[in-house]
Amino acid sequence: MLFTEDFLHYIWKFRLFERENLQTVDGEELEIFSAGLHNSDSGPDFHNARIRIGETIWAGNVEVHLSASDWQKHGHTHDGAFDNVILHVVYRNDVPLFLPNGRKVPTLELQSRISEELYNKYHKLVFGNQTFIPCEAGIATVDGLTMQNWLTRVLVERMEKRSANVAAALALNKGDWEETFYQFLAANFGFKVNALPFELMAKSLPQLILAKNKNNAMQIEALIFGQAGFLEGEFKDEYPLKLQKEYGYLSKKYNLKPIENHLWKFMRLRPQNFPTIRLAQFAALIVQSNHLLSKILEIKEVKALRGLFTEIKVNDYWEDHYRFDLQSKPSSKSMGDGSVDILLLNTVALFLFSYGKQHQQQYYISRSLKLLENLPAEKNNIIADFVNLGVKIDTAFESQALLELKNSYCNYKKCLQCGVGNKILKLA
Template sequence: MLFTEDFLHYVWQFRLFNRINLRTTEGEELEIYSVGLHNKNAGPDFQNARIRIGETTWAGNAEIHIASSDWQRHGHTADGAYDNVILHVVYNDDVPLLRTDGKRVPTFELKDRISADLHHRYHGLVFGNQSIIPCEGSISAVDGITMQNWLTRILVERLEKRSEVVITALNQNRGDWEETFYQFLAANFGFKVNALPFELLAKSLPQNILAKHKNNALQIEALVFGQAGFLNEDFADAYPLALKQEYAFLQKKYKLTPIENHLWKFMRMRPQNFPTIRLAQFAGLIMQSHHLFSKILETGDVKMLRGLFADIKVNQYWETHYRFDKESKPSAKSLGAASIDTILLNTVVLFLFSYGRHLQLQHFTSRALKLLENIPAEQNNITSDFVNLGLNIRSAFESQAFIELKNSYCNYKKCLQCGVGIKILKPS
């Protein structure tokens, strides 16, 4: 039956083998006091193990292989990091393993000590032909405590990975949290389709320039649309003509270079999500929010956080337009509730968590997790698949965790590193 070395790690770590009359392959009595700590970095697989062989108690490392011959095949013979291995745990002891002094490395063989049932369940999980996730037939039966604990753990993993990107940008911005938040917020205003041009726009138009024109809406809008590359055409309407004239002066004053207009995507988008509308909303947010990230740090109430992005005042020109010089039926252009929640999820939560983690202020990381509990669950292909498997996804806390579960564990069949997979495989 097929299995991987990870399976043997799992069997050893949780002692899922027949423990009656344990002996080394040379017949010496073996007692395992501690299997050691699983090492996922370079070096022996389990560190600080503690065992007794015969009359002698040993403390050191344990190394796991499918076959004894894998020791030499993996290059451990000449590696000093493996000199203190006190036990070689193998499925099949195919060749004797000798140290450099000629003495045999104590070896423990698992071949006849793993139950056929465990083998079968593992094989079905990792090598089966499931269409969605490896444990799709079992995951709905996992108890709520196990599931919730694992979802919490991998959600934190997800936020920790994403926060590394924030800290890299923070360092590039010389520790300026407001500027870094502004850049990420801009990218998320473009959502997935126009995230890149929005990010480039923010980087080409720093906040210190915008701050000088906070009291002049036309100038803020001119800077935003001009830097976005939308003011290079000949216009008929008075509003874009005024923007173009204003931008020409500001561009020369600050020596600005607009981004390429062709980067913006309009195809297959609802007009409400056109980049022109998002830019108008972004300009409105700039006008009515000063030191926005500082306000977010001071705002603990979810309703108040949403209020920071609600009722953004957009120039009345956009009430009857989706693009310059193209009139349309009147409609409100404020940010919808779903868009606000997306911004809270992808920017505010991420920055609260990153800020707390970077400065070791647990209050903010806890606030980030609490905020996720108060944001509706995302609806996408991944969350729909889990719902179809019989799972309840009640908030963004859970939807984000399930996305991480699918992308980082299920897709790579890391069942033996997954709390859910371990629970399913453990004997009842």
């Protein structure tokens, strides 16, 4: 048989071995009351197990190995953390095991107690020739409740990982939630292609400076386009000339230096997604909503949250322009539903979760997950492949969870740590 030690952990944890006439290798009668708690840190593999050997009931730790001799190979012999092991569970008992004090550790050998059917299912999952995920042949057979429970857990894992980035940025911003939100929101306005220059622009232009000029839309626009490096050179149109003049004054007043304009990318972007249009929308949002995070924390309805972004109105100049001095056919430059969904998913939902986690308020965490339930699923190759396997995906809650499942479990074939993989192994 070909398998990893994790497979034995799985078998012991769920007691998926033949337990009739269970005995240690020395012939003592063995009964398992509790397999213990699986330990993913250093030390014995399972804590607080309860078993009976002969007439004696033991409580303590259990260590699991492929071969009994692995105990010495893994350096447990002189490690005090293993002195209270009450049972050594192995696939093959190749050597007797004694502790430094001379005590012989009771050993359970599983070599003849693992069903061939279970092994074959495991081997097919972990060592098969699947092209997308290990369980691609069986994931559609998993019941809805199991899938929903596991996706909820995986989604929370994803949000907690992403919240760590928020916490790191919050520390750099000395605990300023509004400034941190402003920087993340700006980066997400770049929609991957221009995320970096948007983030650099926001970091070069603290929200405090924008707040001092919040009642003057022209100054807000001048600060944002100026710091983005779009107000250098000569212009013909009145609007960019006014912005340039305003920025000349404000940049000296606040000692500002723009980021390098060459960082912005236009190629292979639809005009509606040009960075100039995104900057105009971002400026309009800043003009309309001061202390945006505070408003978001207060708003309960998804429709109202969406309205914060859909109801912004950019400067009239952009109705027939995509770039300065280049006139185009008139068209609306309001944010589309797809763009708003991305901002709600990557910024608003993330900060609701992070704020709730940081302040230990489940209310905001629940609102974050509820928001994801009310957003449509993302469209990308990974989600499309899951759909092709028969997985039902309607909301961002599900698509975000499946992205985490693919990237953190499926790609590393962690089927034994996955609720979906566990269910498939247990299915008859």
